[in-house]
Amino acid sequence: MKKLATVIVLILVGISLAGAQDIKIGGIGPVTGEAATFGISTKNGMLMAVEEWNAKGGLFNDRKIKLIFEDDKGDPAEGATVYTKLIQQDGVAAIIGTVMSKVTLAGAPICQANGIPMITPTSTNEKVTLVGDYIYRACFIDPFQGTVGATFAYKDLKAKKAAAIFDIGNDYTKGLAENFKATFEKLAGKASIVAYEGHPSGATDFKAQLTKVIAAKPDVLYIPDYYNDVGLIAKQARELGYKGPMVGGDGWDSPELVKIGGSAVENGFFTNHYSPADSRPIVQDFVKKYKAKYNAEPDALAALAYDAAYIMFDAIKRAKSTKGADIRAALAKTSIDVVSGKITFDANRNPIKSAVIIAIKDGKQAYKTTVNP
Numbered sequence: 001m002k003k004l005a006t007v008i009v010l011i012l013v014g015i016s017l018a019g020a021q022d023i024k025i026g027g028i029g030p031v032t033g034e035a036a037t038f039g040i041s042t043k044n045g046m047l048m049a050v051e052e053w054n055a056k057g058g059l060f061n062d063r064k065i066k067l068i069f070e071d072d073k074g075d076p077a078e079g080a081t082v083y084t085k086l087i088q089q090d091g092v093a094a095i096i097g098t099v100m101s102k103v104t105l106a107g108a109p110i111c112q113a114n115g116i117p118m119i120t121p122t123s124t125n126e127k128v129t130l131v132g133d134y135i136y137r138a139c140f141i142d143p144f145q146g147t148v149g150a151t152f153a154y155k156d157l158k159a160k161k162a163a164a165i166f167d168i169g170n171d172y173t174k175g176l177a178e179n180f181k182a183t184f185e186k187l188a189g190k191a192s193i194v195a196y197e198g199h200p201s202g203a204t205d206f207k208a209q210l211t212k213v214i215a216a217k218p219d220v221l222y223i224p225d226y227y228n229d230v231g232l233i234a235k236q237a238r239e240l241g242y243k244g245p246m247v248g249g250d251g252w253d254s255p256e257l258v259k260i261g262g263s264a265v266e267n268g269f270f271t272n273h274y275s276p277a278d279s280r281p282i283v284q285d286f287v288k289k290y291k292a293k294y295n296a297e298p299d300a301l302a303a304l305a306y307d308a309a310y311i312m313f314d315a316i317k318r319a320k321s322t323k324g325a326d327i328r329a330a331l332a333k334t335s336i337d338v339v340s341g342k343i344t345f346d347a348n349r350n351p352i353k354s355a356v357i358i359a360i361k362d363g364k365q366a367y368k369t370t371v372n373p
């Protein structure tokens with residue numbers, strides 16, 4: 001009897017010495033590969049949010065966050081591997097990630113099947129959250145982004161004829177091209193899309209498609225792609241004699257864009273999630289803290305990763321639970337102010353948010369305007 005009592009006492013002392021148990025959260029982003037700046041910013045934003053929450057005492061009952069971050073390399077197969085690893089090997093309670101829609105579309109079904117709540121900071125393709133009720137996002141969706149781009153081209157750039165060039169193997173660029181086309185045709189008429197050219201994934205020579213595009217004499221060229229491809233496409237379009245404006249989406253947001261595209265990306269405009277020039281105090285406070293920590297201006301990827309982490313941590317705190325079903329239910333009731341705006345979710349687990357339009361001017365990003373839904 002005495003022995004048993006001693007054992008119990010020892011166990012209790014052991015538990016209290018170990019302290020509250022950390023809560024494991026998975027983070028995913030493409031830190032290497034075709035869009036590496038996306039992953040680096042994403043990881044930075046997430047880590048900053050984790051530090052702030054842990055400094056405040058963690059999620060609930062003094063339980064701190066242990067972030068396990070994985071690189072998906074911008075590749076859907078690699079993405080599926082790391083989602084599975086985080087869930088099955090590490091036993092994470094929730095996942096924040098990933099960035100590129102084509103990779104998130106590979107990971108979301110794995111989260112849904114395992115009952116693990118997931119929030120993507122930046123995957124804008126409409127299909128992502130339609131995977132199921134455990135799948136959320138912190139950003140607007142491409143039907144809105146494409147509409148904003150097309151309306152800007154028609155109304156502000158006064159374009160009557162538009163062309164688009166996109167990656168046929170990438171859900172994000174294909175979807176965005178379709179959304180742009182649909183809105184532009186509504187505004188400017190059925191025959192207003194004068195060229196609509198797909199290219200294979202991984203291409204570096206776009207001259208065949210661009211020759212057709214330029215022969216059709218568009219007033220504006222829509223390039224809904226990631227910064228690497230955009231830089232090359234813009235350069236080759238200028239070499240072939242295209243002088244008009246170019247419009248794109250959030251995939252343009254990288255310091256690498258002007259390094260790759262040089263002067264070819266001048267007279268370029270893109271839709272994005274946030275601008276560091278926004279004067280709201282929550283934005284300016286974030287920009288200041290991020291600059292102090294990383295010595296760089298936070299791009300939209302950093303801001304949205306920070307926001308997505310805040311949204312997930314807030315839900316876990318309110319759920320006071322690490323069970324997937326409880327976190328999922330708390331996510332549905334989200335109402336929180338974050339850097340990129342106020343977040344509440346619609347029936348498809350998408351937030352309703354405004355977009356900003358950014359111009360490329362003298363090699364720099366310049367905020368032009370905000371567009372509300």
Ligand code: PHE
Pocket residue numbers: 038099100101102122123124125172250251252253300301
């Ligand atoms: N929206 C892109 C996608 O869905 C990812 C992205 C977001 C890229 C924000 C840059 C900035 O694939």
